[in-house]
Amino acid sequence: EAEARTLATAAGVDLSLARVLDPESILSLLSPGGSPDPTRVWLAAELLYLEGLAVQVGGPDDHALEMLAKARVLYGVLDGGVLPSVIPDASERIAEIDRLLEI
Numbered sequence: 345e346a347e348a349r350t351l352a353t354a355a356g357v358d359l360s361l362a363r364v365l366d367p368e369s370i371l372s373l374l375s376p377g378g379s380p381d382p383t384r385v386w387l388a389a390e391l392l393y394l395e396g397l398a399v400q401v402g403g404p405d406d407h408a409l410e411m412l413a414k415a416r417v418l419y420g421v422l423d424g425g426v427l428p429s430v431i432p433d434a435s436e437r438i439a440e441i442d443r444l445l446e447i
Contacts, residue, residue, distance in 0.1 A: 348391050348394070351387065351391070352388075352391055355383070355384055355387050356384060357374070357384055357387050357388045357391070358373070359388075359391055361373065362388050362391070362392060362414070363392075363395075366414075367414050367417035370388055370414070370418065371385065371418070374388060380421055382422055385418050385421055385422055386418075386419075386422055386434070388418055389414075389415045389418035389419045389422070389434075389437070390415070390437075392412070392414050392415040392418070393411070393412065393415035393437060393441065395408075395411045396408045396410075396411035396412035396444075397412075397444075399411065400412075400444065409445065412444055412445055413441075413445065415437070415441060416441040416442070419438050420434070420438060422434040423438060
């Protein structure tokens, strides 16, 4: 938790807000100047994805499903976009989340 919060803060992503806001609101916060910052969107998606996985370890619950669903929307914004090569492809995460959410 502390490491995730530190990474988020360093990148200008408010993890506490991301947990409670809907995906569209998260995107507006990550879109200074009108277009989403891909790196910040990916980081927010990744942190929500990891939180959803961590919570789901104890068994499926509403919080885990909510975090995974938010992450999926954010990854969807990036799918097919150009991201630095060190960042996992959004389509891989989307496929994994779809499997977890049984979409």
